[in-house]
Amino acid sequence: MSAIAPRLYAIALLALVGGCAQRDAAVITLKFWTIGREGEVVQQMLPEFERAHPGVRVVVQQIPLTAAHEKLLTAFAGDALPDVAQIGNTWIPEFAALHALEPLQARVDASHVIASADYFPGIWDTNVIEGQLYGVPWYVDTRLLFYRTDLVAAAGFAQPPQSWDEWRRCMAAIKRNAGPDKYAVFLPLNEFEPLLGLALQQSDPLLADNGTRGNFESPGFRRALAFYVEMFRSGLAPPMSNTQISNVWDEFAHGLFAFYITGPWNIGEFKRRLAPDMQDKWNTAPLPGPDGPGAGAAGGSSLAIFHSSTNKQLAWELAEFFSAVPAQQRFYALTGDLPARRSAWDDPQLAQEGYARAFREQLERAKPTPKVPEWERIAQEMQLMADRVIRGNMPIDAALREFDATTDAVLAKRRALLARSTMR
Amino acid sequence: MSSGRYAPWTFVAPALLALGAFFLLPVLAALALSFTDFDLYALADTKNLRVVWFDNYVEVLRTPLFWKSLLNTLYFVAVGVPLSIAASLGAALLLNSPLARLKGVFRTALFAPVVTTVVAVALIWRYLFHTRYGLINYVLAHLGFAPIDWLGDPHWSMPAIIVFAVWKNFGYNMVILLAGLQAIPLELYEAARIDGASAWRQFRHITLPSLKPVLLLVAIITVAGYFQLFAEPYVMTRGDPLQSTVSVLYYMFQQGFEWWNLGRATAIAFLLFALTLLVTRALLRAGSRDGEGSA
Amino acid sequence: MKRPLATFAVNGALLLVALVVVFPLAWMTSVSFMQPGEASAFPPPLLPAHATFANYRELFEHAGMGRYLFNSLFLAVAVTLISLAFNLSAGYAFAKLEFRGRERLFQAVLGALLIPAQVGMIPLFLMMKWLHLVNTYGGVIVPCLATAFGIFLVRQYARSIPNDLIEAARIDGAGEWHIFVRIVLPLLKPVIVTLAIFSFLATWNDFMWPLIVLSDQDWMTAPVAIAALSREHVQDNELMMAGSVVTILPVLLLFLVLQRHYIQGLLLGSVKG
Numbered sequence: 001m002s003a004i005a006p007r008l009y010a011i012a013l014l015a016l017v018g019g020c021a022q023r024d025a026a027v028i029t030l031k032f033w034t035i036g037r038e039g040e041v042v043q044q045m046l047p048e049f050e051r052a053h054p055g056v057r058v059v060v061q062q063i064p065l066t067a068a069h070e071k072l073l074t075a076f077a078g079d080a081l082p083d084v085a086q087i088g089n090t091w092i093p094e095f096a097a098l099h100a101l102e103p104l105q106a107r108v109d110a111s112h113v114i115a116s117a118d119y120f121p122g123i124w125d126t127n128v129i130e131g132q133l134y135g136v137p138w139y140v141d142t143r144l145l146f147y148r149t150d151l152v153a154a155a156g157f158a159q160p161p162q163s164w165d166e167w168r169r170c171m172a173a174i175k176r177n178a179g180p181d182k183y184a185v186f187l188p189l190n191e192f193e194p195l196l197g198l199a200l201q202q203s204d205p206l207l208a209d210n211g212t213r214g215n216f217e218s219p220g221f222r223r224a225l226a227f228y229v230e231m232f233r234s235g236l237a238p239p240m241s242n243t244q245i246s247n248v249w250d251e252f253a254h255g256l257f258a259f260y261i262t263g264p265w266n267i268g269e270f271k272r273r274l275a276p277d278m279q280d281k282w283n284t285a286p287l288p289g290p291d292g293p294g295a296g297a298a299g300g301s302s303l304a305i306f307h308s309s310t311n312k313q314l315a316w317e318l319a320e321f322f323s324a325v326p327a328q329q330r331f332y333a334l335t336g337d338l339p340a341r342r343s344a345w346d347d348p349q350l351a352q353e354g355y356a357r358a359f360r361e362q363l364e365r366a367k368p369t370p371k372v373p374e375w376e377r378i379a380q381e382m383q384l385m386a387d388r389v390i391r392g393n394m395p396i397d398a399a400l401r402e403f404d405a406t407t408d409a410v411l412a413k414r415r416a417l418l419a420r421s422t423m424r
Numbered sequence: 425m426s427s428g429r430y431a432p433w434t435f436v437a438p439a440l441l442a443l444g445a446f447f448l449l450p451v452l453a454a455l456a457l458s459f460t461d462f463d464l465y466a467l468a469d470t471k472n473l474r475v476v477w478f479d480n481y482v483e484v485l486r487t488p489l490f491w492k493s494l495l496n497t498l499y500f501v502a503v504g505v506p507l508s509i510a511a512s513l514g515a516a517l518l519l520n521s522p523l524a525r526l527k528g529v530f531r532t533a534l535f536a537p538v539v540t541t542v543v544a545v546a547l548i549w550r551y552l553f554h555t556r557y558g559l560i561n562y563v564l565a566h567l568g569f570a571p572i573d574w575l576g577d578p579h580w581s582m583p584a585i586i587v588f589a590v591w592k593n594f595g596y597n598m599v600i601l602l603a604g605l606q607a608i609p610l611e612l613y614e615a616a617r618i619d620g621a622s623a624w625r626q627f628r629h630i631t632l633p634s635l636k637p638v639l640l641l642v643a644i645i646t647v648a649g650y651f652q653l654f655a656e657p658y659v660m661t662r663g664d665p666l667q668s669t670v671s672v673l674y675y676m677f678q679q680g681f682e683w684w685n686l687g688r689a690t691a692i693a694f695l696l697f698a699l700t701l702l703v704t705r706a707l708l709r710a711g712s713r714d715g716e717g718s719a
Numbered sequence: 720m721k722r723p724l725a726t727f728a729v730n731g732a733l734l735l736v737a738l739v740v741v742f743p744l745a746w747m748t749s750v751s752f753m754q755p756g757e758a759s760a761f762p763p764p765l766l767p768a769h770a771t772f773a774n775y776r777e778l779f780e781h782a783g784m785g786r787y788l789f790n791s792l793f794l795a796v797a798v799t800l801i802s803l804a805f806n807l808s809a810g811y812a813f814a815k816l817e818f819r820g821r822e823r824l825f826q827a828v829l830g831a832l833l834i835p836a837q838v839g840m841i842p843l844f845l846m847m848k849w850l851h852l853v854n855t856y857g858g859v860i861v862p863c864l865a866t867a868f869g870i871f872l873v874r875q876y877a878r879s880i881p882n883d884l885i886e887a888a889r890i891d892g893a894g895e896w897h898i899f900v901r902i903v904l905p906l907l908k909p910v911i912v913t914l915a916i917f918s919f920l921a922t923w924n925d926f927m928w929p930l931i932v933l934s935d936q937d938w939m940t941a942p943v944a945i946a947a948l949s950r951e952h953v954q955d956n957e958l959m960m961a962g963s964v965v966t967i968l969p970v971l972l973l974f975l976v977l978q979r980h981y982i983q984g985l986l987l988g989s990v991k992g
Contacts, residue, residue, distance in 0.1 A: 036951070061936050064951040066662075070682045075934045077467055077684065078844065078853035098468040190664060241664055244555060244576040247759055247954050373464065377683060384667065391578070391666055413465055417472065431895040432816035439809035439865035440824070446862045447831060450839030450846060457842060518733050523726040532978060533737040536744065539974040539981075541924045543942040544963035547949055548747045551758070551956055559746070559763050591740065596985070603986045652835050655926055659946060673837055680841050681931060693838040701833060 030058045030314055031082035035068045035301065037265070038086060038139075041334040042322075049321045056314060069376060076100050083309040084318055086301045089126040092135050094373035095304070101134040102305040102312060108133060113320040118341045122298040122366040129371055135302030136319050137340035139331065141263045142296040142362050143193045145285045146270065151177070151258040160285035164227060167288040171236045174258045185231060185259035186251075188242035189390065192383035193297065194261040197287055198224040199382075200367045201294040207407070211372040212415040214407030216382075217400045223290070225386065225396060232390045239391050249273040252282075261287070263299070267355045268336030284358040286365075298366035300340060338363075374410050381406050458690035467684055480691035490692065492667055493675040494699075496582060500671065501650045504586045508646055509639070511590055512597035517631075519598070520605040531602075535595035542592065546659035549588045550575065553660075575661055578668035585656050585669055593649070597642045604638035605631070640711035644704050651700045672696045744967070751775070751961040758956050774961035782958075784965055786937065787944040791923050792969070794856060794940060798863045799918040805865040806914060810873020811903055815885060816895070825874070831867040837927070844931055858932040859940075863922065869914055875987055876910040877903070913984025916977050923970050941966040 034042055039062030046058050061082070063071050069091065075081045076098060087095065095101050108114050116124055119137055127135040147160060155173035157166075171184035178184070187194050199206060202220025207213065215221070231237040238257070245251055252260060253274055260266075270282060286293045303319040305312055321327060328339035329347040338359055339345060350356055369375055385403040388394045459477050460466075466473040484490050515534055519527055537545065552558050553574035561571040574584040608631065616626045632639075653671040657663055663670040663678075670678075672692060680689030746765070750758045751774055753767040778784040812818070813825050843862060844853070852858040880903060888898045904911070926942045933939050939947070945962040952958055974981060 062951070064947055066950045067947060071934055073464075073684055074681055074844075074931060075854075078848045078932070078934065079851075080854040080934045094464070098464060100468075240576060243662075243664065244573070247756075250759070387666055413461070413463060417465060429818075432812050432818035432821075435808040435812035435816060435895070435899070436818075436824070439805040439870060440828075442805060442864035443828065443831065443867065446843065446846070446864065447834075447839060447867075450841075450843040451834060453842035453846075454839050515736060518729060518736070521729045523722065523729045524733060525730055530733045530737050532975065533741050535978070535982075536971065536974070537740060539920055539924075539970050540744070540967045541926070541942045541963075541970065543926050543946045543949075544966045545743065545747075547945070547959050547963050548743050551750075551960075552743060552746075557759050557761055557763050562761075562763055591743070595740075599982050599985055648833075648835075652837065654837070659949070673835075676837065677927075686841055689841060690838075693835075693840075697835060697838055700835065704833070 026055060028056050028311060028314065030056060030084070030311055030318060031061070032058055032318065033061050033063060033072075033082045033085040035063050035086050035088070036065050037062075038301075038335060038337065041331065044334060045322075045327065045330065049318060052321075053314070053317065058318065079308065081306045081308050083311050084303060084305050084315040086138060087135060087304045089123070089135065089137065089298070089300055089302050090369050090375055090379075092127055092302060092304065093129050093371040093375065096129040096132070096134045097373040100307055102307050102309070103132045103134060104136060104305065104316075105133040107316050108136070111320060114323050118343050120298075120340065120342065120363050120366065122368060123300055123340055123363070126298055126300075126368045126371070127302050135304040136323055138301050138303045138322060139264075139328075139335075139337035140340045140359075140363060140366075141265075141299035141301070141338070142359060142366050143197050143261050143263050143299070144287045144296060144358055144362050146252075146260045146262055146266060146282060147285060148252070148255065148258040148281055149283050150281045151255065160283070161288050162286075162293050163288050164290050171231070171259065172234070175234075175236055178255065178258075180235075182255055183238050183257045184236040185261075186240075186245070186248070186257040187228070187231065187237045187261065188245070189239060189387050190241035190243070190383065192379045192386075193263075193299075195224065195228050195382065195386055196369070196379060197261065197294075197296045198228055200297055200369070201287070201289045205370070207370045207372065207378075207411075210418065211370050212411050212418060214378075214404040214411070216404050216407065222396070222400060225389070225400070228386060229389050229396065253278050264338045264356070264359055265336055267353070284355045286358050286362040293361070293365070295365045295367045296362045298363075298368045300338075372411065372414060374414065377410055378407050381410070454690040454693060457686055458694055460687050462686040463688075464684045466686075476687065480687045481695065484688060484691050484695065489667065489670070489675060490672075493670045493672045496667075496669060497651060497653055497671045497673075499582055500586060500589070500653050501647060503583075504589055504650050505643065505646050507586065508590045508594050508650075509597060509642060511594040512601050512642070513639075515594065515598045516601035516605055519602055531599070534598060537592045538595040540592070542655040543659050545592065546588065546656055549584075549591075550660045553584050576665050578666045581661055581665055581668045585653075585660065588656060588660070589650070589653070593646070597646060600642055601635065601638060604635050608634045636711070640707070643711075644707050647707060648700055648704055651696065651703070747960050747963055747967075750957055751964045753957050755955060755957050758960075774957045775965070777958055778961050778965065782944075782948060782962075783936075784941070784944065784962065787939050787941045788965065788969075790856075790938055791940040791942075791966075794859050794929075795919045795922040797856065797860055798922040799915050801860065802863055802866060802869060802918050803911065803915060806869030806873055807904070807907065807911065808899065809865065810870045811877045811899060811907070813870065813874045814877035815880065815882070815903075828867050828870055832871070840928065840931065847932055852932075854933055854935050854938060856938065859922075859925075859929055862928065863918075866918075869918070872914055872917075872984065872987060873907070873910055877907060880906050909980065910984065910987070912977065912980045913987070916973065916981045917984060919973065920970055920981075 032042070039060050042060050046060070050056060050058060068088075072081075072085070072087070072091070072095070076095070081100065092101070108116060114136060120140060123137045123140050127133055127137060145160060151174050152160060152170060154177055155170055157170050157173070161167035161170045174184040199221050202224055204218035204220030205215055206221065208215040232239055242248070248260070249269065251257065267284070271279065274282070287296050288294055303322060305315045305319065309315055322331065323341070325341060325344050328341050328344035329350065331337060332339050332344070332347065332350055338356065339350070345351065345360060369379070381403065385399050389396055389399045458480055459475055461474050461476045461480070518524060519531055524530070552560050555561060555571055555573045555576065558574070560574070565571060572580050574580050612630050612634075613626055616630060621629070652673055654673040654677065657669040657671055657674045658677070661669040663674055673696065676689050676692040676696070679685045679692060749766055752770040752772070753764070754769065754771055755773070757764060757767065813821060847853050847858045847861070850861075852861060884902055885898055888902055893901075924942065925940075926946070929940045929943050930946070933943065936944070936947075945959065945966055948962055949959050
C-alpha cells in the first residue's frame with residue numbers, strides 16, 4: 001500500500017512516453033491510405049511489390065468514403081499524413097492549395113512505366129492544377145445507368161434511352177407498368193453525383209470568373225435541376241436517401257426501381273449480389289444527355305504522394321507499381337475498378353466485359369468538375385439545395401438564387417486571395 | 425494546524441498544471457481563434473491568417489443553418505429534458521414503492537443503458553427505427569398505426585433521436601431521484617395517510633416539494649448535457665434528413681473538422697457555451713426563488 | 720395490509736419497463752448471431768434461425784477488432800491509473816491541507832465543470848500536434864490527466880476524514896506525503912473504486928476526442944472503430960451488431976460487478992452528504 005504513489009507516477013510516465021511501438025530500424029515502413037474496398041485488394045497485390053523491394057513494408061489503412069475527406073484534412077492539420085494515398089481526383093485541388101502534395105511531373109517525365117498520353121485526357125487533366133501535376137490517375141469512375149433490361153423492354157423500348165426525352169418517356173412507361181408502390185429510377189437524395197452528371201452535360205460552366213463565383217442561375221444548370229426535380233415530382237423517383245434503403249441490390253431485384261445511376265464498382269457487386277436468375281436481366285448504358293448520349297463526371301481516384309513524406313522515392317515506386325499496365329489489369333480483375341490507362345483496356349477480360357463498354361464510351365466524353373479547393377463543399381451544398389427543393393418544396397428560382405449566394409460566400413476567401421496575388 | 429508552506433502545492437500542482445495546460449489554455453485559445461478567420465488557407469500558410477474580430481460571430485448569426493441547428497437543439501432540449509425527467513421520476517417512484525420486489529435487479533436493468541457506448545447502441549436503434557425492417561414500426565403496425573419513416577421524415581427524425589436519448593440517459597437521473605425519494609421521512613406520509621389524503625395528493629404535497637432541490641439539480645445536469653447533443657446525430661443520421669438533426673455541436677464539428685473553418689467553429693462553440701450558461705443560470709434562479717437553496 | 724392488486728400493478732409495471740429498456744440490448748445480441756442478411760426481413764426476426772459465430776469471426780479475423788479492444792483497454796486502464804494519481808492528491812489537498820487561495824482555486828476548478836469539453840477541442844488538437852502526440856496513445860491520455868469532476872468527488876469524500884487522525888500523525892513528525900499514502904489513501908478506498916470506475920467507463924466510451932486525435936487505424940479505440948465500420952459496411956447489420964456487443968460487453972460486465980460503488984459515487988457527486 002505504501003508504494004502506491006511512486007508506482008502510480010512510474011506507470012504514468014511509462015504510459016505517457018510509450019505511445020508508439022518501436023519499429024525495427026532495418027525495415028522501412030511505407031504508409032499507404034486507401035478509401036473503401038480498394039484497400040483489401042491492394043493488400044493482395046502488395047507481396048509482389050515487397051518482394052521487389054526487400055526491407056520495405058507497406059502498411060495499408062482503409063478509410064470509409066464518408067469519413068475520408070475529413071480524415072485526410074485532420075491528418076494534414078495534425079501532421080499525421082501517410083506517405084502515399086488514394087485521393088479522389090476532385091479533392092486534388094484542395095490538397096494542392098494546402099501545399100500538401102508533392103509535384104510529380106518530373107518523376108513522370110523520367111519514368112519508364114508511366115506515359116501520360118496513355119491516359120484518358122479528361123481524367124489526366126483533373127490532376128493538373130495551375131500547370132503542375134499532383135497525382136497519377138489510378139482508376140476511373142464515371143456514373144451512368146444500370147438498368148433492368150426486362151422492365152425497359154416491357155415498357156416498349158428495345159434500346160436503352162439515349163436522350164432526356166427518350167428517358168423521360170421510358171421511365172413514365174415503366175412507372176405505369178409498375179404501379180404506385182414502385183418507381184422507375186433511384187436517385188439517393190444524399191448523393192450529389194447524379195445531379196452533377198446532369199449538370200456537367202450542359203454547356204454553361206458551373207462556376208464563373210475563374211472559379212470565384214457561382215454560376216448556378218445559368219440556363220444550363222437550371223435545366224439540369226428542373227429535369228432532376230421533375231423525376232421526383234412525377235413519382236418516377238422515390239424521395240429517399242441511401243441510408244433509408246436497406247439493401248439497394250435486393251430492391252433492384254425486387255423491381256423497386258429500373259434505373260440506378262452508379263459507378264463501375266457495382267458491376268462486380270451486381271454480379272455477386274444478384275441471384276443467378278437475375279443476371280440476364282440487367283445491363284449498363286451511358287447517361288442520356290439533353291440531345292443524345294451525354295457527358296458524365298470525370299471521377300476516379302489518383303495516387304498522390306504527400307509533401308511531408310520521408311520516403312518519397314519509395315512512394316513513387318509504389319505509385320509506378322500500381323500504374324503499370326499489368327497491375328492495372330490485375331487491379332481491375334480483383335475490384336472491377338476501371339483502369340485509367342487506355343492500353344489496359346485491351347486486356348481480354350476487360351475487352352469482353354459487356355458491362356464495361358458503356359463506361360469506355362462515356363469516359364471519352366467525361367468532363368472534370370471545377371478545380372477549386374472548395375468544390376467538395378459546393379457539391380454537398382448543391383445536393384442539400386436539391387433536397388430542399390424536392391422534400392422541402394422550395395421553389396427552384398429561390399433555391400438557385402440562395403445557392404449562388406451560398407457558393408459566393410464559400411468562395412469569398414479564394415476571391416480575396418486571388419485579388420491579393422494579382423495586385424502583387 | 426499547519427501543513428507546511430510548500431507541501432500542499434506539491435499535491436495540487438500536477439492536477440492544476442494539467443487542467444491549466446490542457447483545459448484552460450485551449451479554451452482561451454479557442455476564444456482567440458474565434459476572432460480570426462483561420463481556415464484551410466491559413467492551415468497551409470499562417471500568413472493567410474487575418475484578425476476579423478466579431479465577423480465570425482456575425483456571420484454565424486447570419487447563417488440560416490446555425491439557426492436551424494439551434495432550433496433543432498432547443499427542440500431536443502425542450503422535449504427531451506421533461507420527457508427524460510418524467511421517465512426518471514416515474515421509474516424512481518416505482519422502485520421506491522414498498523411493494524416492489526427484486527429492486528436491485530430492476531435498478532440494474534433500468535440503469536444499464538447509461539453505461540453503454542453511445543456509438544454501439546445508436547447502431548441498434550438505427551436499425552430498430554428502420555422503416556421496413558425495424559421492430560418499432562412492426563409494433564406500431566400491430567397497434568394499427570401506419571409505418572413512420574423515422575429517420576427519413578424530417579418531422580420524425582428528431583423525435584427518434586429524443587426517444588433514443590431518453591432511453592440512454594433516464595437511468596442516471598432515476599438513481600439520483602431515487603436517493604432523493606428515500607431521503608423523505610416516512611412519518612410525513614404516515615401523517616398524511618392518517619389525515620385521509622389520497623396517493624395523488626401525497627405526491628403533490630409531500631413528494632414533489634421535498635424533491636424540489638434534487639429535481640432542480642437533475643434538470644440542470646440534463647439541460648446542460650442535452651445542449652451538447654452530438655454523438656447521436658453523428659452516428660444515427662449524419663444530420664439528415666434535410667438537416668433536421670443537425671445540432672449546434674454537430675454543426676461546429678462539421679465546420680471545424682470537415683471544412684477546417686476554425687474561426688467559425690470556435691465562434692459557434694462559444695455561442696453554445698454562452699447559451700448553456702444563460703439557461704442554467706436562469707434555471708438556478710427560478711429554482712432558488714421558490715424555496716431554499718439547491719444541492 | 721397485503722394489497723395484492725397494487726403489488727401486482729407496481730411489479731408488473733417495473734417488469735414491463737425493464738423489459739422494454741433491456742430489449743434493444745437483448746435484440747442486439749440476438750442479431751449478432753444471425754446469418755448475414757437475416758435481419759433484413761419482414762417481419763423482423765427476434766431470434767436467429769441458425770445461430771452462428773460467423774459475424775464474430777469476421778469481426779476479429781478481418782476487421783481487426785482484437786486490436787481495437789486492446790487499445791480501448793490500454794487507454795482506459797492508463798487514464799484511470801494516471802488520473803487517479805492526479806485527482807486523489809489534488810482532491811485531498813483541497814479538502815484537508817491549508818494553503819493560500821485554496822477556496823478561490825477550488826471555485827475556479829468547479830467553474831471548469833460548466834464549460835463543455837468541445838469548446839477547447841480544436842486548439843487542443845493543434846496543441847497535441849505541436850507536442851507530436853497526434854495519433855499516439857499520449858494524445859488521448861494527456862488531456863485526461865486531471866478532471867474537475869474527479870477532484871470535486873475526492874474533495875467531497877475526503878472532507879469526512881477526521882482531522883485528529885491527520886493531526887496526530889503530524890505531531891508524530893510524519894511528512895505530508897507519508898500521511899497521505901499511509902493514512903489517508905486507505906480511508907479513501909471507496910472513492911478510489913468509484914472514481915476508477917467512472918474514469919474507466921468514461922474513457923472506454925469516449926468517442927469524439929479519439930475520433931479526432933487518432934487517425935491511424937492501429938490506434939483506434941473500439942467505439943471509433945465500429946463507427947468507421949458502420950460507415951463502411953452500411954448493409955452488414957449483423958456484423959455491426961456483433962461489433963456493438965463486443966464494445967459494450969466489457970463495460971456492462973464491469974458495471975454489473977461494481978454497480979454499488981458506481982451508484983454511490985454518482986450520488987456522492989450529485990447530492991451532498
